[in-house]
Amino acid sequence: VQLVESGGGLVQPGGSLRLSCAASGFTFSSYAMSWYRQAPGKERELVANINSAGSSTNYADSVKGRFTISRDNAKNTVYLQMNSLKPEDTAVYYCNARFMYKEHWGQGTRVTVSS
Numbered sequence: 153v154q155l156v157e158s159g160g161g162l163v164q165p166g167g168s169l170r171l172s173c174a175a176s177g178f179t180f181s182s183y184a185m186s187w188y189r190q191a192p193g194k195e196r197e198l199v200a201n202i203n204s205a206g207s208s209t210n211y212a213d214s215v216k217g218r219f220t221i222s223r224d225n226a227k228n229t230v231y232l233q234m235n236s237l238k239p240e241d242t243a244v245y246y247c248n249a250r251f252m253y254k255e256h257w258g259q260g261t262r263v264t265v266s267s
Contacts, residue, residue, distance in 0.1 A: 153177035153256050155247045160261030163237055167265070171232040173247030173258055180228040183251045187221060187232045189243035189263075196246070200232065204251075214240075237265045 159171040171187070186201035200211045200221040209221050220233040230247060242265050247258035 155249060155256055155258035157245065157247050157258045157261035160245060160263045162264045162266065164267050165237060165239060165265055167237050168233070168235045169237065169263060171234065171245055171247075171261060171263075173230045173232075175228045175230070175247075175249060175256075178249065178254075178256065179251075180249070181225040183249040183254075183256075185221075185223055185230040186248040186250065187230075188246045188248055189241075190246070190260075191240075191243040194243075199245070202230065234263070237263075239265045241265050 154176045156174045159169060163169050182204055184201060184203050187199040188196050189199050190196040198212060199215055200219055202209045202221045202223055206223045218236045223230040244260040244262050246260045249256040
């Protein structure tokens with residue numbers, strides 16, 4: 153089982169990034185997918201999630217209207233489009249897959265929002 157995040161980096165406030173998480177080793181289309189983040193000195197928090205079919209999404213209040221989660225089950229990939237980035241979005245972003253009692257995590261990708 154592997155979840156490999158990519159797309160992180162340094163961006164200026166107001167900028168955009170698109171994170172990707174490529175999955176392998178399990179039946180991706182059966183799993184709900186989520187993005188979490190962990191800022192320095194803070195606990196990991198849920199950013200957004202999407203159901204297995206891609207028909208339902210949820211967002212943390214802090215990112216509503218700025219971030220969009222999506223998935224492509226044909227490519228076994230989930231995305232997080234992040235717009236209007238703020239310094240407080242700086243964190244390591246983690247991909248999570250969950251199906252019943254099974255759960256998998258990626259290694260994380262770092263996002264830094266700074267001028």
